[in-house]
Amino acid sequence: MKTKISTALAAVVTLAGLVGCDTGTSSTGGPGHVSVYLTDAPLDLTGVSAVNVTLSGVVLYPSDADAEDTGGIELESGPISLPGDLTLNLLDFRNGQTTLLGSQAVPPGSYNRVRLLVVSAELVRDDDGDPLTPDIVEPITVPSSKVDVPVPFELSADESLQLTLDFDAQASVQVNTTNGRNSYLLRPVINLAGTRAS
Numbered sequence: 001m002k003t004k005i006s007t008a009l010a011a012v013v014t015l016a017g018l019v020g021c022d023t024g025t026s027s028t029g030g031p032g033h034v035s036v037y038l039t040d041a042p043l044d045l046t047g048v049s050a051v052n053v054t055l056s057g058v059v060l061y062p063s064d065a066d067a068e069d070t071g072g073i074e075l076e077s078g079p080i081s082l083p084g085d086l087t088l089n090l091l092d093f094r095n096g097q098t099t100l101l102g103s104q105a106v107p108p109g110s111y112n113r114v115r116l117l118v119v120s121a122e123l124v125r126d127d128d129g130d131p132l133t134p135d136i137v138e139p140i141t142v143p144s145s146k147v148d149v150p151v152p153f154e155l156s157a158d159e160s161l162q163l164t165l166d167f168d169a170q171a172s173v174q175v176n177t178t179n180g181r182n183s184y185l186l187r188p189v190i191n192l193a194g195t196r197a198s
Contacts, residue, residue: 049135050124051173054087055080056145057117058101063110063152072115078102085119090167108157114165116147121186123173140173140184147188159197166193 058075065071080086080102093099121140149165167190174185 047126047129048091048123049126050089050091051121052087052089052124053121054085054119055101055117056085056119057115059115059117060104060106060111061113061115063112065112073104073106075102075104077104106155108155108159110152110154112150112152114149114151114163116149116188116190118142118145118147118186118188121184123184138184140186142186147190149190149192151192153195162196164193164195166191 058080059072060075061069061072075081078100086101088099119142121142123138123140124135125138127136151163151165153161153163155161167188172186172188172190174187175183
């Protein structure tokens with residue numbers, strides 16, 4: 001039997017300013033940075049108190065990156081860059097609340113995707129309705145640690161651009177029931193929800 005968990009996650013990518021490297025567009029503009037934020041929508045699943053996702057990195061890829069994935073720009077400052085991986089409870093960022101993942105100076109040019117590096121995920125739930133008993137923590141299997149989000153955009157010198165990514169957990173997290181045990185599987189479905197220049 002297979003059902004799907006209902007929750008939504010969004011990642012807000014703020015692109016500003018630019019450095020003088022060449023990614024297909026030349027510019028004399030000053031350096032800027034990329035900031036990535038996470039937010040979440042209300043969870044519609046009785047008894048779930050946390051959906052924890054652990055990330056090890058966020059990478060922007062210029063359009064001219066080769067097939068071996070070289071040429072990506074990893075966010076190197078902020079929480080994502082601290083020692084150890086970054087674990088977030090997605091339910092902490094519902095109803096418009098956001099959290100910074102990291103930021104990085106980026107050059108102007110053409111980009112075509114954002115990659116999230118996912119280490120692990122887990123679901124925390126109350127299986128008996130008794131607040132005095134411990135919650136159940138169940139791992140969510142992550143078949144691939146590399147989650148690529150197609151986001152084609154052009155970044156001009158000294159331009160600020162916000163990209164909102166919608167993490168559709170209803171389509172991403174599956175629950176398989178076999179022999180009385182739940183097995184959770186994460187196959188992330190992430191789409192571009194909108195763009196805004198600022």
